[in-house]
Structure formats: structure tokens, C-alpha cells
Amino acid sequence: MVSTARAQQREETRRLLVRVSRELFAAKGYAAVGLAEIVTAAGVTKGALYHHFESKADLFKAVLAQVQQEVGEQVAAAADTEPDPWTQLTTGCAAFLRACADPHIQRIMLVDAPAVLGWHEWRALDEANSARHLCEALQTLIDAGTLPPQPVAPLTHLLSGAMNEAALWLADTDDPTALPHTITALDHLLTALRTTH
Numbered sequence: 053m054v055s056t057a058r059a060q061q062r063e064e065t066r067r068l069l070v071r072v073s074r075e076l077f078a079a080k081g082y083a084a085v086g087l088a089e090i091v092t093a094a095g096v097t098k099g100a101l102y103h104h105f106e107s108k109a110d111l112f113k114a115v116l117a118q119v120q121q122e123v124g125e126q127v128a129a130a131a132d133t134e135p136d137p138w139t140q141l142t143t144g145c146a147a148f149l150r151a152c153a154d155p156h157i158q159r160i161m162l163v164d165a166p167a168v169l170g171w172h173e174w175r176a177l178d179e180a181n182s183a184r185h186l187c188e189a190l191q192t193l194i195d196a197g198t199l200p201p202q203p204v205a206p207l208t209h210l211l212s213g214a215m216n217e218a219a220l221w222l223a224d225t226d227d228p229t230a231l232p233h234t235i236t237a238l239d240h241l242l243t244a245l246r247t248t249h
Contacts, residue, residue, distance in 0.1 A: 062103070062104075065094075065096060065100055065103075065104065066104045066114075068094050068095075068096070069090065069094050069096065069100075069101055069104060069105070069111065070111070070114050070115055070118060072090060072093045072094040073085070073090050073094075073111050073112070073114075073115050074115045074118065074119070074160070075093075076089060076090060076093060077112065077115055077159070077160055077164065078155075078156035078159055078160055079156075081159060081163075081164060082108075082112055082164040082167070082168050083164075085108075086108075087101060087108055090108075090111070109168055109169070112164070112165075112168050112169075113169065115160060116160060116161065116165050116169075116177065117177075119157060119160050119161050120161060120177065120178075120181045120182070121181070122151075123148065123151045123152070123157060123161065123181075123182065124181050124182055124185065126147055126150075126151045127144045127147045127148050127151065127182065127185070128144070128185065129147075130143050130144060130146070130147035131143050131144035131147065131189075137189065137192045137193055137196060137198065138193060138198055138246075140189065141189045141190070141193060141242065142238075142239055142242055144185070144186075144189065145186075145211075145215060145238055145242065146235045146238065146239070148182065148215055148219075149215060149218060149219060149222070149231065149234055149235055149238065150231065150235075152215075152219035152222065152223075153219075153222055153231050155223065158219065158220070158222075158223040159223075162216060162219055162220050162223065163220070163223070165177075178212070178216070179212075182212065183208055183209070183212045186208050186211060186212055187204055187205070187208040190204050190207055190208055190211075191204045197247060198246060198247060199245055199246060199247060200245075200247050207245075211242075214238075214241070215238070218234050218237075218238065221234075222234060
């Protein structure tokens with residue numbers, strides 16, 4: 053009973069550290085947040101932080117994993133409302149851009165993550181999350197003949213890169229029409245890939 057309560061308390065402390073760190077990283081950026089600020093805001097000791105995370109970068113990875121999971125869930129939920137695979141793809145891609153329009157998501161997932169983790173690790177995490185789902189959706193469309201036969205890996209990387217770049221551009225513009233115009237442009241891009249009969 054005691055060990056169960058202790059394990060539950062440890063998990064609550066870990067969740068608290070991730071939540072507080074996420075708020076701070078989103079508001080200030082990774083570089084501007086120190087461990088002392090995190091533990092003070094969480095009301096825990098540095099020892100408690102180091103019990104759960106090896107470093108600030110390790111803690112950031114946990115925050116990033118949470119953000120990527122939430123974005124993935126938003127994309128999947130939007131896509132799942134659609135009846136056919138093509139509309140699932142276009143709706144999911146638009147949902148990704150909408151999710152990334154949130155400045156807090158942008159800062160953590162698209163701005164700080166590549167800088168903190170390094171390009172290769174960030175790409176690997178991106179591929180393991182959103183790119184994997186995109187690849188599956190594209191393969192389904194190729195198998196159905198909606199998209200012409202082609203290697204799916206390069207197409208996945210091209211579209212994933214385009215959407216990440218668009219999300220970064222959206223983070224830098226004050227144009228209120230940027231998001232709807234970007235979604236329209238993406239829809240045109242995707243439509244151009246379809247098999248014509």
C-alpha cells in the first residue's frame with residue numbers, strides 16, 4: 053500500500069514538472085528557462101526533478117512528446133470525422149496546420165525542438181509521430197488508386213516538410229488570412245497529386 057502511494061506521488065510529481073515546464077517553455081522559450089525557475093514554480097526540489105529527468109533537455113523531451121501526442125490526437129480526431137480516405141488526409145493536414153497555429157505549440161514543437169534536440173533527433177521524433185500517420189494515409193490512397201503508384205517515403209517527407217515549413221511561416225506572420233490561405237494552398241497542392249481519370 054505504501055509503495056503504491058509512493059509510486060502515485062512520484063507520477064504526480066513527474067506530471068507536475070512536465071506541466072509547469074511546458075508552461076514556462078511555451079511562454080519564454082527553452083533557452084530562457086532555468087531549472088531553478090522550474091523547481092520553484094513546481095514547488096519541488098532539484099533532487100525531485102533529477103529523480104525523474106537527467107537534464108533540462110530530458111525534461112524538454114518529455115514536454116515535446118506530450119505536445120506531439122496532443123497534436124497527433126487532434127489531427128486523428130479531425131480526420132476520423134470524415135468518411136473517405138482522401139477527405140481524411142486533407143482534413144488531417146488542415147488540422148495539423150491549425151494546431152501548429154498555436155504559438156505555444158509552434159515554440160515547443162517547431163522552434164525549440166530542433167535547436168534543443170538537434171535536427172536528426174527532432175526529425176526522428178517527428179517521423180515516429182506525425183510522419184508515420186501521414187505515410188499510412190498516403191499508402192492507403194496509393195493502394196486505392198486515388199494517388200498514382202509511387203514510392204511513399206519521399207512523398208511523405210516532401211509533404212511533411214512542406215507542412216512544417218508552412219507552420220513555421222505561420223508563426224512569423226501577422227497576416228490574419230495566412231492560416232486559411234495556407235490551408236487552401238495545401239489543398240490545391242494535395243489535389244494536384246491525385247490521379248486524373
